[in-house]
Amino acid sequence: MNNKFKSDTNAMSKELDILIELVKNKNNVCTKKYNNEWFHNINWDEFLKLTKHHRVYPLVYLKLKKVAPEWIPSHVLHALKVEYQKNTFQMLNLSREMGILSKLFIENQIRSLFLKGPVIAYDLYGDISLRTSKDLDILIPEENLAEAETLLLQEGYEKEEVQTVLNELKWRYHHVTYFNPQKNIQIEIHWRLHPRPMKEPSFEELWTRKRTSLLTSHPVSFLGKEDLFLYLITHGSRHGWFRLRWLKDIDQILGYELNNQKINTFIKKYQYQRLVGQTSYLLDQFFPGPQNLHITVERYDKKLGEKAYRYILQIEEFEYSNHYLFSLKNNNQKIEFILLSLYPRFTDMEIIKLPKHLQFLYFILRPFLWMWRRIMKIPV
Template sequence: MDKYHSLDLSKISKELMLLLEIIKVEQDDNIGVSLKKEWYSDFDWDLFLQLAIHHRVYPIIYSKIKRLEEKRIPSYVFQTLNKEYKQNTFKMLHLSGEMELVSKLFNENQVNLIFLKGPVIAAELFGDISLRTSKDLDMLIPITSLEKAEILLQSIGYVKEVVPNVLNEWKWRNHHVVFFHPQKKIQLEIHWRLQPRPLKEPIFNELWDRKRISNITSYPVYFLGKEDLFLYLVSHGARHGWFRLRWLLDIEQMLRKGIDIKKTKGLIKKYQNSHLVGQALILALELFRTPIRELNNLTEGKDSKKLAQNAVDFIQGTESLAIIMSSKYYKRYLFSLNSRKEKFFYILILFYPSYLDAKTLKLPKPLHFSYFPLRPFLWAWRKARKLK
């Protein structure tokens, strides 16, 4: 893979490398011939399974290795992947039904709704909802419809996650709110922005004008236009350090299916995320050998190459998102994703009071405005107490 670019992949384990090699095998290829015998020597199959599940690519892995006739892979690996594959298929069918129900409920009550991920993009990108995993249903609505959406979801049994809030900080620090159905065990994320502030993005009406209709349900279900979906998935994956290969596999599938290059480049320029697109393209090219074609000039930027190398560090591990997000390395990486203007606003947001300030010093609600000048001192106090 050295002939493509210059990412250092030397720390990637043999088990993760085999995972990547299986993903790269085309459906029409003879997978037994494509995978060399030396891949399997001195191999940790438990780690292989752990990585397949951690990266949420086990449906694709199972769909490919089940065609492998050679007995190189232990039977328990097949059995585990088969079990996970079946469970995921049932979950995706369950989510599809709920997606249709929520879409109908919102539409009948004049709330415009666009699904961001889940079964709609599994069908769009892979042609089969069983080949992609989804933990929950992510959907986008105008922020003006948020209160109405909450009432509608509560009417069908959903419970809103309680988020600490001071001076409406949720509008500045969050971009979605979580709802959970205790009986159905389904989680919904209602977004009013695609990404957290200060990342620049299209307004809802633009996205609504370019929306598409999914054909996997009998009732109309809307999802993002092709170019909007591509840039959303790029930004989402970048923001999470691409620590799950599933997100990069989405990009790989979109590139192989082809996108409107002229329209995509126009949106990239408008929303100033060429470095993020470049990062995704480099990773897809080096890890999956994805054909880039007309977008290849975006892979030449120094920022894109640096971000891609940073992401390799997240990809090669098996840590949870919570552990990754708490690290200083990730926080520095996240800050580096922003443009100069976005970095300025990012720093401004840091000065906005949070519930931690209220927890550190309880003030009556009429005095909550005092948290603005007090925030630097309260932050320093918390840091000092941690160091003791």
């Protein structure tokens, strides 16, 4: 068994070490060979907890069931089986809704790109049951947001209300959440892939490179290979990679025949160097092996990778801190980030409530309100 992690940090538990080995590709022979050593003195409750936290229980269940059932306590296999079955039903439900929504948008001349969910599970793993998803993420052109919302409300979806001021939603957010209580399905309608100031391709660019999935009875459009690769990297980086499933997705997509020239052009154009470097460092730690891409990992990328490493090992609990997100940005992005932080927030109204015709004054008051909240130790 690879003990590289332990020699680096002396912090990885045996349960997590084994979990990582189980989700690696083509590792059945090793699992059979070392199962006596691997599964001795395991804290199975901790193992189950980690498997659920990292959202890799479909892969782990099928691997254990196939290569080492005699070494696994029956209650552990049963618990994993229950989660696997629940996820399979969830993915089938989402697949059905994905086809319905794609058809609805096409009939109303709204272009849509499905970012995650069953279409990505099928594309990466060849089986929708092997990846978990709690909702559907759909990117549409910003000019179609109002029309899309009307259609969703007619379909029984309810919009999650977010309190904002001065069109804050457009500048500080990148999606809106809807929930259908009858179908028990949640979707996110995106008008951007990522929050500002992160740079990204326009919808038109993404649309020209889209692929079409025939997973459902109605065709579903989703991201091209290189766009999906970089989207999954930027999404995982923003979340600190605290779930192994996101890194496993990258390991899977590297099995594609990716266009290196395209990817390197996109990395430079959209300033993803730090995020890709961080990801490359983490892949070397958790899923080492030959990679199709040749990425130079700079010293700062390694620091970002080490930070995420601690999140994965749960040495530190990941929180959406401005400090971590700030560290992902280059100098130009940091300036934009600071400028965006000066845009008024709805929380400013909790300190000083101004009538609508005077709310423009929040732009002037924002620095003082920010300072006041810091002094009073109120969340900024």
